[in-house]
Amino acid sequence: MSGEDIKLSIGHAMHSVGGRTGHAIAINGTVPGPLIRLKEGQNVRLSVTNTLSEDTSIHWHGLLLPFQYDGVPGISFPGIKPGETFVYDFPIRQAGTYWYHSHSGLQEAMGHFGSIVIDPAGTDPVTSDREHVLVLSDWSFMHPHKIYTRLKQNGGNFNFQKQTLAGLLAGKDQSAAERRMWGQMRMDPTDISDATGAIYTYLVNGHGPAENWIGLFVPGEKVRLRIVNASAMTNFNVRIPGLAMTVVAADGNNVQPVETDEFQIGVAETYDVIVQPGEDRAYGFIAEGIDRSGLVRATLAPRMGMVADVPPLRKRPLLTMKDMGMGDMDMSGGTMAGMDHSKMPGMDHSKMPGMDHGAMPGMSHDMESMKMLDPSVAPQVKMGPGVAMLSSMPMDRTAERPTGLENEPHRVLTYSQLRSLAPNPDTRTPSREIDIHLTANMERYMWSFDGVKFSEGAEPLAFRHNERVRVNLVNDTMMPHPIHLHGHFFEVVTGEKGNRPVKHTVNVLPGGKVSFDLTADALGDWAFHCHMMLHMHAGMFRVVTVRHDEEAA
Known part of the structure; x- marks a missing residue:
């Protein structure tokens, strides 16, 4: 769909995957919804009609627009009531690959999403002979509210890849000593995704692996793939065996081309690649899926009807002490060599018998007494049952390969390799810094920022209009979190200033920290949240307010 007047209808539909059919919430009757193609500099009127018996909404993910058209009920507008039509009317100020989705309840998980491509007003610096848009998603025949209830009852309900005695005997899993340590800390090194391939079928453009979506090419052509992760809960590792990918854009913004063999795309991120x-x-x-519990394949082919090989699922990864926010500690063989105890506040070292004291001269410890809840490492965090751990030594992991790809023999993209194509326009040094901790009790499926769920009256994050602020995200959980800020782009702090990547969503690795520099140039109230839908639903959500100086005072 294109033009200045676009009509969309939200309604019930049936969606078939793998020979089964289930209930979906669709846009214009399809999952995903229609591709919307726009031009930088134009104005667009999007008339959205709600045919459901419940409220709905559309958020234009990554688009720079007046906050009253951002589409978040209760923050930027009231939502769209049953039988009503709401008109979003705004200028298109950018180019690139974006997407749209519901911000009402859990409708997005039921198919309420689609893609947006905005062509530049001038010459596109990325040249290609043809392009394909590939929208990744996760689909379940179990209602998302039921998935959430199951996870509240048991945070590991859908993890069917736990370690086994057979795995230990076969040498595929951790040693007995390592497993004892994790058990004593009541942690599970296989807890990488909480909603997994046990309940999800993974899709490309609404098609599962059996349906084999095909994108055509002529041998020798340069093909641009616009890849959108519109899933509710799944970070994906993306590769095309036998074909290198050149990354040319991230979250809609052009980057200096970088060739790779595989990359991880967090929920809500977009990447453009040339093959x-x-x-x-x-x-x-x-x-x-990053926990290796499932995959989806599509096929790039010179003719319809062709089928590419589907590789077997790779061995599922295991988390490490680094993922627990404890730095580069080595626990192999039951030792903790290389530990710097001066950097480990919150650890109770009074009794830990049975440790390898050759690596720890003069120490006597008991792993059972290890504390990972020292408030001094995060004084702003509200301690309570929703905070099970705090990272004692969180690390900047933007130069590291992401979860599950640490040991792959081929090239893997990291955030540190991304460099914006054009120099960043705001070169000011941030006038202040704020820390935001991503907190959880994973066993009880409680998720929050700084230990406070949104429903508990979390205070807005207040910014003065056009101020430059550094935001430090600290992940105190053992899962990656794709954190999204509405209405703005931010500069991810990697390497030297000048051409750092500019994004709207950043995936914070377990036990890691990511800093971004934000110019708060969009007045209004904006959502700020983890884009794992059930984490956001559980409370990992805040409001960002941007006001003029006199209003902020």
Whole structure:
């Protein structure tokens, strides 16, 4: 769909995947909704009609627009009532690959999403012979509210990849000593995704692996793939075996081209890549859930009907002490060599018998007494049952390969490799810094910022209009969190200033920290949240307010 007047209708539909059919909430009757193609500099009127018996909404993810059209009920507008039509009317100020989705209840998980492509007003610095939009998603025949209830009852309900005695005996899992340590800390090193391939079928453009979505090419062509992760709960590892990918854009913004063999795309991120298949054969586009509990394939091919090979699922990864926010500690063989105890506040070292004291001269410890809840490392966090751990040594992991890709033999993209194509326009040094902790009790499925759920009256994050602020995100959980700020882009702090990547969503690795510099240039109230839908639903959500100086006072 394109033009200045676009009509969208939200309604019930049936969606078929893998031979089964289930209830969906669709846009214009399809999952995903229609591709919306716009031009930088135009104005657009999007008339959205709600045919449901409940409220709905559309948020234009990554678009810079007046806050009253951002589409978040209760923050930027009241929502769209049953039978009503709401008109979003705003200028298009940017180019790139974006998407749209519901911000009402859990409708997004039921198919209420679609993609947006905005062509630049001038010459596109990225040249290609053809392009395909690939929208990744996760689909379940279990209602998302039921999934949430199951997780509240048991945070590991859908993790069917726990360690086993057979795995230990086969040498595929951790040693007995390592497993004892994790058990004593009541942590699970396989707890990488909480909603997994046990309940999800992974889709490309609404098609599961059996349906085999096909994108055509002529051998030798440069093909642009616009990849959107519109899933509710799944971070994907993306690769095309036998074909290198050149990343040319991230979250809609052009980056200096970087060639890689695989990248991780967090929920709500977008990446544009160029591929140049030279052979007259089919290539498999593989998106594998980061916990390796499932994958989806599509096919790039010179002719319809061709099928690419589907590789087997790779061995599921295991978390490490670094993912627990404890730095580079080595616990192999039951030792903790290399520990710097001066940097480990919150650890009770009074009794830990049975440790390898050759690596820890003069120490006597008991892992059972290890404390990971020292408030001094995060004084602003409200301690309570919703905070099970605090990272004692969180690390900047933007130069590290993301979860599950640490040991792959091929090239893997990291945030530190991304450099914006144009210099960043705001070169000011931030006038202040704020820390925001991503907190949880994973066993009880409680998620929050700074230990406070949104429903508990979390105070807004207040910014003065056009001020420059550094925001430090600290992940005190053992899962990655894609954190999204509405209405703004921010500069991810990697390497030297000048051409750092500019994004609207950043994936914070377990036990890690990510800093971004924000110019608060959009007046209004904006949502700020984890884009794992059930984490946001559980409370990992805040409001960002941007006001003029006199209003902020």
